[in-house]
Amino acid sequence: MVLSETIPLRTGYEMPKIGLGTWQIPRSITALRVMEALELGYRHIDCAPGFRNMREAAQGVKDFFDAHPDVDRSKLFITNKIWNTCHSTQKCLEQIEMMLEEFETTYMDCIFIHWPFGWAEDEPGETGMWPRGDDGKMRYSDVDFMETYRALEQAREQGKVRSLGISNFNMQQAERVWREATHKPSIIQLEMNPYFTQLPYRDFCRQRDIVVMAHMPIGNPGSSVFRKHGDPNLLFDATLQSIARIHGKSVVQVVLRWIIDHGFTAVIKSQDIKRIKQNINVFKFKLTPEEMARIDGLNENFRILNPLIGNFDHPLFPWPYKAPLKFK
Numbered sequence: 001m002v003l004s005e006t007i008p009l010r011t012g013y014e015m016p017k018i019g020l021g022t023w024q025i026p027r028s029i030t031a032l033r034v035m036e037a038l039e040l041g042y043r044h045i046d047c048a049p050g051f052r053n054m055r056e057a058a059q060g061v062k063d064f065f066d067a068h069p070d071v072d073r074s075k076l077f078i079t080n081k082i083w084n085t086c087h088s089t090q091k092c093l094e095q096i097e098m099m100l101e102e103f104e105t106t107y108m109d110c111i112f113i114h115w116p117f118g119w120a121e122d123e124p125g126e127t128g129m130w131p132r133g134d135d136g137k138m139r140y141s142d143v144d145f146m147e148t149y150r151a152l153e154q155a156r157e158q159g160k161v162r163s164l165g166i167s168n169f170n171m172q173q174a175e176r177v178w179r180e181a182t183h184k185p186s187i188i189q190l191e192m193n194p195y196f197t198q199l200p201y202r203d204f205c206r207q208r209d210i211v212v213m214a215h216m217p218i219g220n221p222g223s224s225v226f227r228k229h230g231d232p233n234l235l236f237d238a239t240l241q242s243i244a245r246i247h248g249k250s251v252v253q254v255v256l257r258w259i260i261d262h263g264f265t266a267v268i269k270s271q272d273i274k275r276i277k278q279n280i281n282v283f284k285f286k287l288t289p290e291e292m293a294r295i296d297g298l299n300e301n302f303r304i305l306n307p308l309i310g311n312f313d314h315p316l317f318p319w320p321y322k323a324p325l326k327f328k
């Protein structure tokens with residue numbers, strides 16, 4: 001069993017450097033894969049109501065604890081996210097209660113605000129998590145993300161979450177949270193991989209002792225949700241392949257090592273047990289400074305996750321857009 005190395009957070013807690021991402025693991029196998037990942041040594045599971053399988057991920061965690069009563073809750077690091085339809089204080093606090101109930105725990109290790117923009121909060125049930133108007137656009141809320149962050153701070157003061165985070169915020173938005181927060185963010189989750197190295201954002205985090213958690217660390221190959229036909233695929237990159245050959249590792253392991261050697265962390269998704277096992281086995285080799293520089297040089301500022309459709313004119317949409325998109 002390979003246990004992930006950990007990294008200290010500004011709150012004093014330790015976070016595993018590699019975690020299992022759960023987005024796009026089918027509901028039917030999520031509990032099993034989470035349980036198996038924990039059996040293999042993963043100690044960080046990244047969840048979200050917006051991934052539509054949080055309940056199943058929670059089940060996997062509970063199954064693991066049932067099978068291993070000797071493992072203390074404090075050994076696991078569970079991250080979760082406030083969804084866009086829960087940005088008001090009341091909805092945010094309710095969603096935190098729901099998370100604690102699902103996981104049968106008294107605290108989350110970190111809760112992120114999933115996106116800076118909020119959506120209408122008036123539709124019940126799971127379809128209400130994606131509230132669309134007749135024109136096909138999302139219906140927005142005007143809740144400011146600082147209201148959501150204050151609710152997270154309140155939950156932290158009540159011991160319901162240990163560390164706070166933001167996800168998919170641009171640097172200006174992150175700077176505002178940093179400036180106005182009482183409990184500063186400990187972790188920022190953002191898209192980062194060798195084709196999108198996020199250098200200025202990384203510096204921003206480093207200067208403030210905020211840990212970077214890379215999501216989509218290998219660029220989400222194989223998914224067409226945000227990727228377009230012909231988009232570059234890291235798995236076939238010649239530089240990464242040549243470095244992988246030198247170390248007798250896979251391209252994915254090299255990318256994860258590149259993230260760790262920079263002092264960052266990553267959550268990587270796989271629903272394949274062999275790959276889940278492979279992806280945490282990255283602690284027994286190191287890249288040379290020259291290899292690190294070669295990988296840094298692959299940057300193309302290539303962003304995959306860009307949910308413009310239905311969001312492009314939200315005042316809190318984090319990234320620039322070129323032209324309004326068509327709906328319906």
Ligand SMILES: NC(=O)c1ccc[n+]([C@@H]2O[C@H](COP(=O)([O-])OP(=O)(O)OC[C@H]3O[C@@H](n4cnc5c(N)ncnc54)[C@H](OP(=O)(O)O)[C@@H]3O)[C@@H](O)[C@H]2O)c1
Pocket residue numbers: 020021022023024046047114167168189214215216217218219220221222223250252253267268269270271272275276278279305
């Ligand atoms: N905050 C946010 O908005 C946000 C957005 C995106 C992602 N995330 C988090 O970050 C996690 C990771 O991002 P992601 O899932 O989008 O993309 P990713 O981890 O970069 O890539 C996942 C894809 O890579 C494949 N893969 C995994 N390990 C592999 C290996 N060793 N060899 C070959 N292929 C491999 C997986 O296929 P198989 O499953 O078939 O192995 C899957 O198709 C998510 O699951 C989620 O927890 C957060």
